[in-house]
Amino acid sequence: MQSYISLTTELIIGFFALLLLSKVLGKNQITQLTPFDFISALVVGELLGNAIYDEDISLRYVLYAIFIWGSLIYTIEMLTQKFRITRGLLEGTPSVVIAKGRIQFEELKKNKLDLNQLQHLLREKGVFTIREVEYGILETNGSVNIQRKQAFHSPTNKDLMIQSEEQELPLALIMDGEVIKKSLKRIQKTEEWLQNQLSSRGISSHRTVLYAEWIEGKPLFLQTYEATTPSETF
Incomplete structure (x- = not known):
């Protein structure tokens, strides 16, 4: 007791x-x-x-x-x-991990953050594609705050009374220089098709690509390790 x-x-x-x-x-x-x-x-x-x-x-x-x-x-x-x-x-400082639409790879490395984690943090903010982001700031508590590109600012489609369309989930085709074969299979594309897309942009190898993203009906979003700005293939 x-x-x-x-x-x-x-x-x-x-x-x-x-x-x-x-x-x-x-x-x-x-x-x-x-x-x-x-x-x-x-x-x-x-x-x-x-x-x-x-x-x-x-x-x-x-x-x-x-x-x-x-x-x-x-x-x-x-x-x-x-x-x-x-x-x-004592508290740390925020880091700009996306600037002018470009992923800041060195900042990601410095903060021990990989692309998968960055995608997860963006999805928490309701952003499913990096191409919508003008600036992304990694806060000291580990969250990411974003500023969308001008084209994705308000007003919304509802405000403009635009009829909604079915949206496709973005898929990463290349990440950290590696081809994601599961994504290619999902969109029924081959590695040869992907290489042709890269060659049309003057890129000889997928290993020089930091990130590539695909959306149905949209240009392929590409960013190499050395590129000054991301590009989209048409």
Whole structure:
């Protein structure tokens, strides 16, 4: 019976300690969660878990550890609020991963982000093709915010009373210099057809292509590793 009372007491105290810590640190710990914030949350949870399940660790020592850890995080937040020069060092800076419609391959490498992950982040913003994006910015919390090209800005088709048409899902045919055979099979095209498309644009090998995207009825979207701007074949 005594063990249940002790466990209940520790859980209640730990619950309110974490609640107080979250209130002090503010909402940005959740809404703007950076990798460091995520690790900090894991550390705090681990500290409390040790107090609950490890009989050799007293709860007061864990509460003290949580207090010190929370104070350090709070100090960092205050520094970044008061001194702008510290924000880049302590919080990181956004990276432009798409500029003027072109994928910034070096920025992707620097941020350990591959093309599949970039596509996933764009789809979270409702963008299924890179050709619609003028600028894409990778934020410090790992999300991507975009500015669409002028042709894809509002007004919408509904505003202009334009009859809707069936849309096709874009397919990547080449990614990181490798042909995606599954995509070619899906659109019933061959590698020879793809090579002909590349040759018509003066591209000798698919290995020089960073990204190629296909949409039914649209030009083939191509970007090589060295190209200054993406191109579309007609």
